[in-house]
Amino acid sequence: MSIDLSQFIPSFLEESFEGLELMESSLLNLEQGDDETINSIFRAAHSIKGGAGTFGFNQVTEFTHLVETLLDEMRDGRRAIEQSDIELLLDSVDCMRLLIESIRDEVDCDLTKINETSDLLTISLNKGKESEEVQASGEQSTAQDQPQANAGQSIWHIEFIPDHHLVQTGNDPLLLFNALADLGELVVEANCKDLPAVTDIDAEELYISWQLTLTSSSTEEDIKEVFEWVEDECKLNITEEKINNSEVAPAQELTESDDSSTEAAATPPTASAPPPPLEPVPEEIHTAKSQNKTVEAKATTKAKAEVGSIRVGVDKVDSLINLVGELVITQSMLSELGNDFDITKVERLTSGLEQLLQNTKELQESVMRIRMLPISFAFNRFPRLIHDLSKKTGKDIELILKGEQTELDKTVMEQIGDPLVHLVRNAVDHGIESAEVRIANGKPAKGTIVLDAYHQGGNIVIEISDDGGGINRQAVFNKALEKGLVDEKTQLTDSQVFDLIFEAGFSTAVEVSDISGRGVGMDVVKKNIQSLGGRIQVESEPGKGSKFKVNLPLTLAILDGQLVKVGTETYIVPLITIVESLQAKPELINRVSGDMLLYRLREDNVPVIPIYKLFDITAENEQVDNALLVVVEADGQKVGLMVDDLLAQQQVVIKSLKDNYQQVEGVSGATILGDGSVAMILDVPGMISMAMKSASQAQLHKRTTNLEGVTA
DSSP, X not given: OOOOGGGGHHHHHHHHHHHHHHHHHHHHTOOTTOHHHHHHHHHHHHHHHHHHHHHTOHHHHHHHHHHHHHHHHHHTTSSOOOHHHHHHHHHHHHHHHHHHHHHHHTOOOOOHHHHHHHHHHHHHXXXXXXXXXXXXXXXXXXXXXXXXXTTTOEEEEEEEEEOTTGGGGTOOHHHHHXXXXXXXXXXXXXXXXTOOOGGGOOTTOOOOEEEEEEEESOOHHHHHHHTGGGGGGEEEEEEEEEOOGGGOOOOOOOOTTOOHHHHHHHOOOOSSOOOOOOOOOOSEEEEEEETTEEEEEEOOOOOOTTOOOOOOOHHHHHHHHHHHHHHHHHHHHHHHHHHTOOGGGHHHHHHHHHHHHHHHHHHHHHHHHHTEEETHHHHTTHHHHHHHHHHHHTOOEEEEEOOTTOEEEHHHHHHHHHHHHHHHHHIIIIISOOHHHHHHTTOXXXXXXXXXXXXXXXXXXXXXXXXXXXXXXXXXXXXXXXXXXXXXXXXXXXXXXXXXXXXXTOOOOSSOOSSSOSSOSXXXXXXXXXXXXXXXXXEEETTXXXXXXXXXXXXXXXXXXXXXXXXXXXXXEEGXXXXXXXXXXXXXXXXXGGGEEEEEETTEEEEEEEHHHHTTOOOSOOOOTTOEEEEEEETTEEEEEEESEEEEEEEEEOBOHHHHSOOOXXXXXXXXXXXXXXXXXEOHHHHHHHHHHHHHHHHHHHHHHHHHHHHO
């Protein structure tokens, strides 16, 4: 019977990655005698192994079997929990992730690290085995050679009655029996009394049930774990019969549906031969035999790295269903009005349209909430990162996570991950001092890095702070002088000096390490954050530490914007960038070199950017006197956008220009307004860059013209 298992692979991948995250975070917090934690780690590994076996991912199954065996020894108390074993298990989690990512991306995995870790696991298991053999030998001599092999074992009678449709969900009873055989000696008896006549058999239905007898020291919970994937698709009755050690019957061999793969799965690694190196992932995946028929499933998973899914709470789905019901009611009411409309029904029409507007707005908000996930999904990677960097640098560092339940759009979260990793690595390498330096400065030897997230207005703020030595302002300024980024006469605020670290190739590191110091990365961090419509600010105090504040929109799909009119065109300015809007006063306007206009706004001189000049369009008012200015801020720089009129503020749905046309400088996207017209969404940082470039070119042209006049 042929079953297409590929349809279930994305769910397996998603659950496996969640299991790996649970294993990693639990291992970092694992302590001696913590039975609950070690059990949760074992269960996660067991589920991954079981799922991989179902789909025929033999590399994952074989490697995870070693991990599971080591964990089993820990939870049974046969092995003490040592730091070396925790480090080995963390490396094993990395290997499991590599194998599963190769399945997801349909690429061959580099098996060098996997084989090395597999050998280390085998060596560790064999050492534990040798210790057990020595201990068992001593116990046997003390007890006058009495047999101890079955001490604490039980005979478990398991009645397994699967639903008829079990195999249609990709589950194979044989794989469950193989997993049971790993726990001890198994006898399988098939019950075929419900098998219909040959003419009535449906090839996709399962009519057989089984009576299983397991001799093992495992608990009932261990046995239930084997069946946890099918617990809703079967009837399971488990009874226990204790064994009298003096009357132990010889274990019976596995019968009925047994094959050689069961014996292989039940055999632990031996001291004489480590497991063979894993082979590259085959294109065709062959699952275990069932009733003498081979089930083939090609791993043609479409779950590429860029494709994902979201688990949505039932409450959010219920809210959507209710809102759709309200929309249907409103639509019916409006349709009835339209069938026989007259002037007396205007009031009911207006009321219906208002109700439609309210329902539509609520539906939009509910749909957006579906994409919102706790930022803990992004923060979960950092305990492991800090753990590894602490080992590498020899620094003792504590990571504190705050605001983990703050919600953020899934797309934004995925794209902010790498910039956050770079900022944390930078804090470890450049921010936190060595223990000796910290003690000499009166600080605790252990450094602290804090990751915090919170909502501010319609945005989310992520803070990465450390209690290190802070940023050396003078060193940054001197490096900028050396690279020609500033003039020595330039007067810069602390904020402007700290912003220089985001210039390409900029680094003040004395030594280059494999963590940071090459001047590559901080410029990319800033560009990535800006591409998300966000901004980054730096605060630092010498001797006390630094703080990087990343301000991001909650979602990339919808934008709160201010509509402005320039000539016949309508543009949208993101509200997040607007400081204020004002009517210009002629006496506060100054003209400087390069035809740049400056407006005196209290203590600041704000450059004025006429939008009509920048985009080469005709405006109603081309004179700055008494013009309307929308003061915006980006990258710590304020500018005044000169517009003809201010229109409404509204939420707009962002459409990508790059995907639908091509990237346009100074424009971040477009949207469709209520009247059907298209409006461009302004890219404020890009417009500032365009204006500065234009002013520089104008100044250069003026100098060239003057020079030619003098020469003539």
